[in-house]
Amino acid sequence: MRRIVLPLLVASSLVWAAVSSAATRPRYGGTLHVAIRAAPASLDPADPVQANSTAAQNISRLVFDTLVILDDRGQAQPALASSWQSEPGGQRWQFMLRTGVKFHNGSAFTPDTVAASLRASNPTWKVFPATDSVIIECDAAVPDFPAELALPRNAIAKRDGNKLFGTGPFAIADWQPGKKLTLTSRDEYWGGRPFVDSIEIEMGKSLREQMISLDLGKADLVEVAPEQAHRAAAEGRQVESSAPVELMALVFSRERQSPEDGKPREALALSLDRSSLNTVLLQGGGELAGSLLPNWLTGYAFLFPTGPDLPRARELRDEAQQVPIWTLGYDPTDPVARVVAERISLNARDAGLKLQLSAANSADVRLVRIVLPSLNARVALTGVAAGLGLTPPKFTGNSVSDLYAAESTLIQSQRVIPLLHIRSSYALSAIVKDWGQDPDALWRLPEVWLGTEKP
Amino acid sequence: MHCTVYNSRNPDMPASSIRLQRVACALVGLLYLLPTVMSATDWSAPAEQLAHKIVAVTGPGAVSLEFTNRSSLAKTDFEEVRRQVLTHAAALGLRFVKADQAAATVQVSVSENIASYVWVAEIHLGNNESSVVMISLPHPETANISRESAPLTIHKTLLWAQEDRILDAAVLEGSPAHLVVLDPDRATLYRFQDSRWQMEQALPIKHSRPWPRDLRGRLFVRKDHLFDAYLPGVYCQSTITAPLGLNCRDSDDPWPLGSEQNSLNAFFSPARNFFTGALTPGIGKQTTAPAFYSAAALPREKYTLWLLATVSGQVHLLDGVTDQTAGRLGWGSDLASVHTGCGSGWQILATRSGDVSADSVRAFEMADREPAPVSQALDFDGSITALWADSGGSGAMVVSHNSESGKYEAYRLTLTCGQ
Numbered sequence: 001m002r003r004i005v006l007p008l009l010v011a012s013s014l015v016w017a018a019v020s021s022a023a024t025r026p027r028y029g030g031t032l033h034v035a036i037r038a039a040p041a042s043l044d045p046a047d048p049v050q051a052n053s054t055a056a057q058n059i060s061r062l063v064f065d066t067l068v069i070l071d072d073r074g075q076a077q078p079a080l081a082s083s084w085q086s087e088p089g090g091q092r093w094q095f096m097l098r099t100g101v102k103f104h105n106g107s108a109f110t111p112d113t114v115a116a117s118l119r120a121s122n123p124t125w126k127v128f129p130a131t132d133s134v135i136i137e138c139d140a141a142v143p144d145f146p147a148e149l150a151l152p153r154n155a156i157a158k159r160d161g162n163k164l165f166g167t168g169p170f171a172i173a174d175w176q177p178g179k180k181l182t183l184t185s186r187d188e189y190w191g192g193r194p195f196v197d198s199i200e201i202e203m204g205k206s207l208r209e210q211m212i213s214l215d216l217g218k219a220d221l222v223e224v225a226p227e228q229a230h231r232a233a234a235e236g237r238q239v240e241s242s243a244p245v246e247l248m249a250l251v252f253s254r255e256r257q258s259p260e261d262g263k264p265r266e267a268l269a270l271s272l273d274r275s276s277l278n279t280v281l282l283q284g285g286g287e288l289a290g291s292l293l294p295n296w297l298t299g300y301a302f303l304f305p306t307g308p309d310l311p312r313a314r315e316l317r318d319e320a321q322q323v324p325i326w327t328l329g330y331d332p333t334d335p336v337a338r339v340v341a342e343r344i345s346l347n348a349r350d351a352g353l354k355l356q357l358s359a360a361n362s363a364d365v366r367l368v369r370i371v372l373p374s375l376n377a378r379v380a381l382t383g384v385a386a387g388l389g390l391t392p393p394k395f396t397g398n399s400v401s402d403l404y405a406a407e408s409t410l411i412q413s414q415r416v417i418p419l420l421h422i423r424s425s426y427a428l429s430a431i432v433k434d435w436g437q438d439p440d441a442l443w444r445l446p447e448v449w450l451g452t453e454k455p
Numbered sequence: 456m457h458c459t460v461y462n463s464r465n466p467d468m469p470a471s472s473i474r475l476q477r478v479a480c481a482l483v484g485l486l487y488l489l490p491t492v493m494s495a496t497d498w499s500a501p502a503e504q505l506a507h508k509i510v511a512v513t514g515p516g517a518v519s520l521e522f523t524n525r526s527s528l529a530k531t532d533f534e535e536v537r538r539q540v541l542t543h544a545a546a547l548g549l550r551f552v553k554a555d556q557a558a559a560t561v562q563v564s565v566s567e568n569i570a571s572y573v574w575v576a577e578i579h580l581g582n583n584e585s586s587v588v589m590i591s592l593p594h595p596e597t598a599n600i601s602r603e604s605a606p607l608t609i610h611k612t613l614l615w616a617q618e619d620r621i622l623d624a625a626v627l628e629g630s631p632a633h634l635v636v637l638d639p640d641r642a643t644l645y646r647f648q649d650s651r652w653q654m655e656q657a658l659p660i661k662h663s664r665p666w667p668r669d670l671r672g673r674l675f676v677r678k679d680h681l682f683d684a685y686l687p688g689v690y691c692q693s694t695i696t697a698p699l700g701l702n703c704r705d706s707d708d709p710w711p712l713g714s715e716q717n718s719l720n721a722f723f724s725p726a727r728n729f730f731t732g733a734l735t736p737g738i739g740k741q742t743t744a745p746a747f748y749s750a751a752a753l754p755r756e757k758y759t760l761w762l763l764a765t766v767s768g769q770v771h772l773l774d775g776v777t778d779q780t781a782g783r784l785g786w787g788s789d790l791a792s793v794h795t796g797c798g799s800g801w802q803i804l805a806t807r808s809g810d811v812s813a814d815s816v817r818a819f820e821m822a823d824r825e826p827a828p829v830s831q832a833l834d835f836d837g838s839i840t841a842l843w844a845d846s847g848g849s850g851a852m853v854v855s856h857n858s859e860s861g862k863y864e865a866y867r868l869t870l871t872c873g874q
Contacts, residue, residue, distance in 0.1 A: 024808055025748050025788035026669045028727050073570040187726055192668035299566040299573025303587060400573055400591040439569055
């Protein structure tokens with residue numbers, strides 16, 4: 001028996017050795033090369049342009065920290081604040097600050113700098129520094145205030161003239177606005193030094209340029225359009241996709257004036273073949289959306305219908321006393337926006353509606369894409385509504401039913417027609433190890449390390 | 456001010472153990488029982504809550520009730536949810552009939568989001584009115600306890616599982632037995648009582664510098680006091696008398712490698728995850744080596760052969776005179792040696808390299824300078840984050856990060872020969 005077992009063990013050992021080559025424990029060192037399409041002109045987290053840019057948020061998190069972060073379940077966890085408490089009513093909050101933290105320029109992390117930073121990003125807040133904490137007073141009760149503080153725009157920055165300093169895992173070594181950012185790891189980072197020594201981010205690169213850089217070994221992490229993700233993977237690249245985190249929707253520029261005004265809007269909503277948009281135009285890069293928030297965040301999104309109903313759409317069109325000819329605006333820099341807009345126009349025509357495409361900023365209906373701003377569903381709904389120019393949602397309580405009611409009200413306003421929730425996809429070089437994303441698709445680059453050998 | 460809204464998560468999952476050989480049998484039995492006990496989630500209260508909401512809309516009478524599972528809930532749990540909702544709804548006056556005979560049709564969907572299960576009931580009344588009611592309930596803490604698998608020679612026994620990263624764990628013999636679990640913030644002492652480990656004391660670990668990523672730490676059981684804890688840049692020593700204390704100080708003192716029988720210490724980089732390569736007192740004349748992640752000793756008749764899993768990915772063999780590099784072994788970065796008395800007496804336990812989503816450990820003999828496998832690979836449900844030899848050398852401690860439950864699990868590994 002022993003004679004049989006040993007050769008078998010040796011043979012299986014060879015397989016054991018052959019399938020793997022890199023050490024499993026993370027390795028320190030190296031430079032991670034990243035290419036992105038966005039070309040932010042500012043790194044300031046308080047810059048409102050950053051709010052709807054995943055790339056800007058990803059960069060912000062490398063340099064700046066927030067007082068609070070959200071875990072994978074959307075629950076608030078300590079970051080620069082070690083703990084917090086609120087007075088009954090949730091209007092006054094105290095955040096105890098972590099000790100031993102320094103800004104990248106070596107200056108101390110103090111309640112004064114935190115208060116100044118939060119005031120810069122939220123001029124209406126009343127923020128008071130205390131001995132080892134900051135106290136924030138809001139105009140109204142905000143039960144999800146810690147989640148609000150986890151938003152990237154509330155990251156803590158020390159502003160010194162034109163210079164910005166954060167407390168994050170990487171410090172800025174070189175910044176050419178809109179072109180290139182070089183970051184270096186901080187040994188003294190309170191959350192532990194990142195594994196890579198530095199990150200170089202090339203900005204303003206088209207998706208095609210990014211893929212070429214990856215294939216030439218000049219980039220380790222590049223963006224992939226959702227409709228290209230399958231193809232990129234089929235061609236042998238390592239492609240990682242997130243949960244659907246970006247809402248594509250149609251937004252009317254003005255409120256519905258009357259119930260009569262709502263009939264052609266409902267007809268348009270019922271004419272849309274979301275399934276074709278997803279499977280044909282986006283190559284399965286998203287999920288059908290009848291709601292603003294995806295099901296993985298709420299658990300109830302399936303209640304909002306997504307299927308077309310052309311007979312009912314035509315009925316509504318016929319019932320409408322006036323059927324307007326709408327202009328449909330789209331972002332001409334978005335490669336997929338035009339084809340989606342064209343398909344929507346065709347769907348509308350099947351229901352007897354007319355849409356004229358327009359790349360101009362002003363249009364009756366706009367095709368928009370907006371990233372999920374938070375892993376807290378209430379904060380996310382509020383952020384999405386603000387981003388789309390909708391009336392802020394009203395929550396009557398903290399339950400999932402209250403969330404559903406608030407979202408239903410927004411949908412029923414007929415200002416917005418959700419289309420798809422789209423995934424974020426990235427292609428990685430073979431040396432990138434322990435790649436990870438938060439559920440909202442933000443990078444976890446401090447955890448990434450670089451292997452030396454390609455498998 | 457009050458209403459504190461953040462508190463650190465406290466592990467409250469009952470864990471089980473074996474206390475070395477003497478209590479092994481009793482506790483293995485306990486390990487087999489625990490999964491059954493812990494999977495029995497009580498769905499009754501939320502089911503009753505949903506039933507109340509449904510009946511508030513439909514009123515008592517004839518309804519048709521259908522169920523859909525849109526969640527990750529297992530089929531058996533889903534069936535239990537269904538049974539509980541039907542039971543409570545019936546108790547509230549609902550009668551279940553076919554849709555064409557019903558005054559209302561109810562479609563119950565068991566869904567979920569990132570934090571909770573969401574149970575939704577879509578209710579359609581005869582007068583074309585529709586309404587939706589729903590409840591949410593947090594995902595229960597999953598108690599994913601791996602049963603002892605069927606390896607031929609390596610046995611693993613779950614000692615403890617928790618959300619926070621476990622750096623090392625050690626069983627302290629005595630009556631009652633104690634378990635020390637080292638994590639980034641504390642060393643927690645558990646006493647074995649009423650067939651389970653019960654927390655006795657949490658000893659905070661003070662440190663002035665930030666911990667590095669991929670934090671590592673080691674417990675070493677001592678004879679003159681209970682234990683020492685080594686973390687990057689920090690050394691902690693337990694007190695001798697009760698109540699137990701832990702004195703920690705910033706220190707670059709070398710960490711012990713191997714077990715008591717193989718006395719060698721090495722300096723650990725305070726801001727990284729590896730040993731610098733400086734050895735004390737050295738292996739024979741060798742006092743430096745390439746930076747390495749782990750080391751394992753194989754005592755020979757006249758010398759001790761040390762295997763170092765170096766940062767470069769190679770395994771170096773040091774015998775006091777020469778420094779040889781082994782070929783590509785497919786080993787990961789964690790090694791430990793175990794004294795079994797079988798074969799050559801000592802075996803190497805090595806993690807597998809490569810895919811970190813599911814690691815394994817395998818035992819090897821080093822007859823000369825070539826390793827030969829002497830066991831099948833023992834799989835873990837996630838990446839192995841620590842592997843240390845017992846202070847006594849008779850086993851090893853493995854920490855695995857379970858990719859399903861998200862918990863860190865500390866296992867004791869023992870080898871039995873001839874099976």
